[in-house]
Amino acid sequence: MTYSIGEVAERMGTNTSTLRYYDKKGLLPFVDRDAAGRREFKDNDFNFLEVINCLKKSGVSIKDIGKFINLCLQGDDTLQERYDYLDQEESVLEDKVREMQSQLDFLRFKKWYYKTSVEAGTEDIHFTPGTKFVDPTTHAQYQNKLAATKNIRELIDLDSNDNQ
Amino acid sequence: MTYSIGEVAERMGTNTSTLRYYDKKGLLPFVDRDAAGRREFKDNDFNFLEVINCLKKSGVSIKDIGKFINLCLQGDDTLQERYDYLDQEESVLEDKVREMQSQLDFLRFKKWYYKTSVEAGTEDIHFTPGTKFVDPTTHAQYQNKLAATKNIRELIDLDSNDNQ
DNA sequence: ATACGACTTGAAGTAGGGTTTAAGTCAAAC
DNA sequence: GTTTGACTTAAACCCTACTTCAAGTCGTAT
Known part of the structure; x- marks a missing residue:
């Protein structure tokens, strides 16, 4: 069974233009062509496409994805190298997740800050009296x-209920 | 206490050029100038910079960060709007974290795939006999x-120990 | 008083990741 | 047999987020 570029894109x-762009950038060296020069994707090509997708969503550049795909086509000699690459990529992704989680913490602090401000009708409750500086105790309160709460959702949600 | 653009950058x-670029894009409307036209950051400005940093790391575009900062300067009338924006941004970030975690799952499967291949000396162990198609049972085995394992690290690490 | 370093601006340049356009080929439907 | 729709290419274009450059202004140290 083979598939046209349009079917694969869907x-x-x-x-299709994105797929052609990837091909031009060397991400699809495994794709065959028919007699008329049209791309003919095979079932197994979806395994590659899945890997490309994963790396792309993990933030790997087009260029580096290309390098990995080309390692794949070089056969069993590059198995260790491919493992090592994914191992390193796993660490990179884990770091990103941790980073995002700490941004989430900050976002949730700010949500709490605005929620309490909305309830008070003014942001001033968080300022050190007489200044326009956010009171350092604000963050401590949060x-x-x-x-004292199992998770922040609970904190935000319980607060909402307090007010109803 | 005030700070020059160089001090803030550090x-x-x-x-400094990134900060000037942000200023030009409207992210730093709160920054004052001295008599000579030089930017003069105040202590409180670091609160804004922290927010900018958080939104940037969360993947928010320069343009949208600018909108948020400008809401902040419009006073208490926009408190609810700011809360709603951060609430939505929290969901977006949570989705991203979930997405990344599923990419991590896939990456770990592929690590297992390569690890077992390296041990066998060939990728063929995962192919349906007689074809170059990855055997669908491969993923099931994984x-x-x-x-049967508490976490994937344990799986990968136990496997490594088996071989020593 | 002059040199140095840190600042200012506008404008141009760069990198990454596509998207669009123009001109053409081909197979199947009418 | 011609029209339609899906494909082909190279080249141009676009957007985001910087980065670099050129020319000029300050304040301070020598």
Whole structure:
């Protein structure tokens, strides 16, 4: 069974020009052509496409994805190298997840800050009296509430219920 | 206490041209100038810079960060709007984290795939005999091993120890 | 008083990741 | 047999987020 670029694009949730662009950038060296020069994707090519998708969503550049795909086509000699690459990529992704989680913490602090401000009708409740500086105790208050709560969703949601 | 653009750049781990670029794009409308026209950052401005940093790391575009900052300068009338924006941004970030975690799952499966291939000396162990198609049972094998293990690190690490 | 370093601006340049356009080929439907 | 729709290419274009450059202005140290 073979598939046209249009069928593949639809199945992968992308469009044909993006796939052609990837091909030009060396991400699809495994794709065959028919007599008329049209791309002919095989079932197994979806395994590659899945890997490309994963690396792309993990933030790997087109160039580096190309390098990995080309390692794949070099056979069993590059198995260890491919493992090592994915191992390193796993660490990179884990770091990104941790980073995002700490941005989430900050976002949730700010949500709490605005929620309490909305309730008070003014942001001033968080300022050190007489200045336009956010009171350092503000963040401490939040940390205390947070420590006393299983998760932040609960904190935000319980607060909402308090007001109803 | 005020700070020059150079001091701020160093403290924020960026450089002066990036800060000027942000200013030009409307991200720093709160920054004052001295008599000679030089930017003069105040202590409180670091609160804004922290927010900019958080949104940037969360993947928010320069343009949208600018909108948020400008809401901040419009006073208490926009508190609810700011809360709603961060609430939505929290969901977006949570989705991203979930997405990354599923990419991590896939990456770990592929690590297992390569690890077992390296041990066997060939990728062929995962192919349906007589074809160059990855055997659909490969992923099932991995899922079974995974189900029998507390976490994937353990799976990967136990496998490594088997070989020593 | 002059040199140095840090600042200012506008404008141009770069990199990454596509998207669009123009001109053409081909197979199947009418 | 011609029209339609899906494909082909190279080249141009676009957007985001910087980065670099050129020319000029300050304040301070020598």
